[in-house]
Amino acid sequence: MDHTKPLSPLIDLIAKEFPQFYVSVFTNGMSQTIIPAYTQSDVRPFEVCFVPRLQMRGLPALLYYKAEWRALMIAAVDWPEQVFPALTIHELGHALYHRQGRPSATAPPTSDSYIEEEITMHELESLVLNSYSDGGYFQTIDELLRKYRISDTRDLDRLSTSENFLSLDKALRADQTSVAVASILAAQHELAVGMRFIDATEEDHARRLQKKIALYRHLRFGR
Numbered sequence: 225m226d227h228t229k230p231l232s233p234l235i236d237l238i239a240k241e242f243p244q245f246y247v248s249v250f251t252n253g254m255s256q257t258i259i260p261a262y263t264q265s266d267v268r269p270f271e272v273c274f275v276p277r278l279q280m281r282g283l284p285a286l287l288y289y290k291a292e293w294r295a296l297m298i299a300a301v302d303w304p305e306q307v308f309p310a311l312t313i314h315e316l317g318h319a320l321y322h323r324q325g326r327p328s329a330t331a332p333p334t335s336d337s338y339i340e341e342e343i344t345m346h347e348l349e350s351l352v353l354n355s356y357s358d359g360g361y362f363q364t365i366d367e368l369l370r371k372y373r374i375s376d377t378r379d380l381d382r383l384s385t386s387e388n389f390l391s392l393d394k395a396l397r398a399d400q401t402s403v404a405v406a407s408i409l410a411a412q413h414e415l416a417v418g419m420r421f422i423d424a425t426e427e428d429h430a431r432r433l434q435k436k437i438a439l440y441r442h443l444r445f446g447r
């Protein structure tokens with residue numbers, strides 16, 4: 225793979241928007257800054273908040289963007305090295321869209337607009353996973369699509385087995401991870417496989433997006 229080529233313009237935007245971080249710790253529902261940002265005046269620093277194991281109860285996810293605090297929340301679990309950057313960039317993408325005031329950032333979770341933003345971030349995540357695995361992620365997805373002779377998005381459910389997800393975890397060298405991290409990855413894998421199939425089979429841009437939105441609804445809301 226050509227590692228000198230930029231992966232995505234969105235990653236450049238994220239890097240430009242969040243050049244400075246400060247680190248906090250989540251304690252009894254509040255955040256306590258432990259490492260302040262040393263910023264120049266024109267930079268708005270971004271909060272990265274770590275959640276200790278004993279404080280994890282009731283968290284909506286192990287890694288997520290908390291819009292009320294405009295902060296990236298990261299639970300103190302063992303994150304596999306190959307997947308952590310991809311999961312983080314996904315959440316920073318949400319943070320960027322929120323800062324930009326995009327309607328999708330505050331839209332209801334079942335709306336097209338919200339789902340479109342999720343699709344954008346999951347595609348970004350796929351790109352980073354593929355890059356960190358030297359192309360192994362997309363290669364394994366393509367092998368699965370061929371092996372199962374997928375010809376319609378309705379066939380994709382057949383492919384969503386724990387064995388197949390494990391082969392994708394292996395491509396990412398993340399197959400020795402905890403159940404909690406594996407389930408985050410499984411949610412990414414099933415979407416990534418479907419979106420890659422749609423990209424390969426639907427040429428029309430608008431229809432491609434509609435198919436991805438329908439796929440997301442099916443996977444997340446069972447519709």
Ligand SMILES: [Zn+2]
Nearest residue numbers: 314318342345
């Ligand atoms: Zn997301």
